[in-house]
Amino acid sequence: MQQPFPPRPLVNPAIGFILLIGFFLLGQFFGSLLGILFTLPYFSGNPMEAFQQIPQILTNDFSHPHAWEIVMIVQAFSSFGGFILAAWIYLFFIEGKTLRSINTNGKIDFIPLLLIVFLGLAFIILNEWIYQWNRNWDLPGWLSGFEDWSRSQQEKLGELTQFLTNFDSFSRLIIALIVIAILPAIGEELMFRAAMQSIFLRWFRNPHAAVWVTGAIFSFIHFQLDGFIPRLLLGVVFGYLYVWSGNIWYAIWAHFINNGVTVLGVFFNKSEKTKIDLEHTEWITWSQALIAAAICSVILWYLKRLFDQYSQPNQTISEEYNYR
Numbered sequence: 001m002q003q004p005f006p007p008r009p010l011v012n013p014a015i016g017f018i019l020l021i022g023f024f025l026l027g028q029f030f031g032s033l034l035g036i037l038f039t040l041p042y043f044s045g046n047p048m049e050a051f052q053q054i055p056q057i058l059t060n061d062f063s064h065p066h067a068w069e070i071v072m073i074v075q076a077f078s079s080f081g082g083f084i085l086a087a088w089i090y091l092f093f094i095e096g097k098t099l100r101s102i103n104t105n106g107k108i109d110f111i112p113l114l115l116i117v118f119l120g121l122a123f124i125i126l127n128e129w130i131y132q133w134n135r136n137w138d139l140p141g142w143l144s145g146f147e148d149w150s151r152s153q154q155e156k157l158g159e160l161t162q163f164l165t166n167f168d169s170f171s172r173l174i175i176a177l178i179v180i181a182i183l184p185a186i187g188e189e190l191m192f193r194a195a196m197q198s199i200f201l202r203w204f205r206n207p208h209a210a211v212w213v214t215g216a217i218f219s220f221i222h223f224q225l226d227g228f229i230p231r232l233l234l235g236v237v238f239g240y241l242y243v244w245s246g247n248i249w250y251a252i253w254a255h256f257i258n259n260g261v262t263v264l265g266v267f268f269n270k271s272e273k274t275k276i277d278l279e280h281t282e283w284i285t286w287s288q289a290l291i292a293a294a295i296c297s298v299i300l301w302y303l304k305r306l307f308d309q310y311s312q313p314n315q316t317i318s319e320e321y322n323y324r
Contacts, residue, residue, distance in 0.1 A: 011094060013203035019094055020195055023086035031081020035074035042066040060159045068172070071164060076179045083187025087195045095198075102194045105246035112245070112306055113253055115299050120257035122295040123237065127230040129289035135226035150225040157224065165266045173267050180263050185255035192218045192235065193242045193251050211239035234258060237300070244307040 011019070036054055042064070043050040054074065057067050064070065091097045100106070139147040165176065192214050200210035215235030219228050238251040 010202065013199045016090075016094060016199045017196070017203075020086070020090045020191075020199065023090050024082050024191065027086035027089075028078055028082035031077040031079070031085070032074055034081070035077030038077065039070045039073050042070055058160075060156055060163070062163055068164065068167070071160070072175055072179050075164075076183060079179070079183045079187050083191045084183070087187065087190035090195050091190075095195075099190075102198075103247045103249070108247060108249055109306075112250060112303055115303055115306075116241070116250065116254045117257055119237075119296060119299040119303070120254055120261060122292045122299070123234070124258065124261060125284060126289050126292040126296055127233060129284045129286065129292075130233070131227055131230045132284070134229045137225070139225075147225060150223060154224045154226060165263065166270070167267070168270060173263070176263050176267075177260060181256050181259035184259060185252050188218070189238060189242075189248055189252045189255055193239055194248050197239055197242065207243050211236055211243060214239055240300070241303070244304050246307075 010016075036050055037047075039054065040047060040050055043053065053064060054070060057064055057070055058074065062068075088099065091099070091102060164180065167173065167176065196217065197210050197214040200213050201207060204210055204213070215232050215238075218235035218238075219231035222231055224231065234255075238254055241254055242248055242251045
């Protein structure tokens with residue numbers, strides 16, 4: 001199909017990376033600002049009261065009777081602006097791509113989608129065991145300041161996450177799935193895989209380097225030292241799914257499964273409909289993690305074979321090497 005406009009000359013990867021980060025920061029700022037405006041009804045329409053109390057709520061002061069709704073609204077707008085809108089602006093205005101043209105293979109098949117569900121379930125078990133190992137890390141003494149800051153941020157984020165997932169109504173479950181699972185899955189994959197990974201693909205001219213560097217940045221930006229390795233591996237899996245399939249929706253689906261299963265697991269555990277506690281995973285043994293790793297390896301191997309058989313490889317690997 002003919003493109004509605006000719007492709008633009010690709011910018012230098014370093015410049016593209018700087019622009020992408022700039023769009024991300026601006027999107028986060030204006031998205032959060034717009035989210036705050038939408039919370040004004042919870043502050044009797046008083047903007048000054050909203051701007052004074054929302055920073056306190058976001059730093060774990062949940063005394064406001066509508067703190068849950070306020071955080072969810074701000075989080076939704078921040079995620080949309082910082083990830084979805086920022087990535088789209090970069091892809092469209094800088095690289096001249098549409099949300100359709102980032103997929104070199106428009107075909108979506110049921111079998112890979114089903115396999116990704118099983119992959120996600122097995123990977124949660126494996127990654128939770130890796131998390132228990134990762135949290136015992138101690139950084140060198142010269143990084144002690146960063147380690148203390150990172151762990152304090154992680155504790156605050158943990159309190160916020162626990163507050164956001166502390167609900168027992170179906171309506172709040174739907175809202176949580178949208179804000180915690182759907183929006184991040186779409187936004188972060190557009191930002192990190194469709195935009196940033198393609199930048200590093202042209203920069204390093206090596207798909208493996210692009211996948212791993214993007215995965216490292218994806219993990220680092222969450223500012224969770226204890227979860228750095230698990231989230232790095234998640235990002236790597238999402239990256240390879242995009243490279244192998246040439247379709248961003250497989251990575252988005254995998255991301256949604258990871259986040260969505262966690263939200264559902266916490267919800268059903270709190271409602272005592274299941275005894276599996278995804279908030280406390282010390283019960284996972286090394287033998288269970290080994291089995292999960294084997295399952296993940298087999299599924300990834302088979303997915304690679306499937307994508308090789310009926311999908312075109314991601315043409316950005318070769319086409320995006322040429323830039324000005």
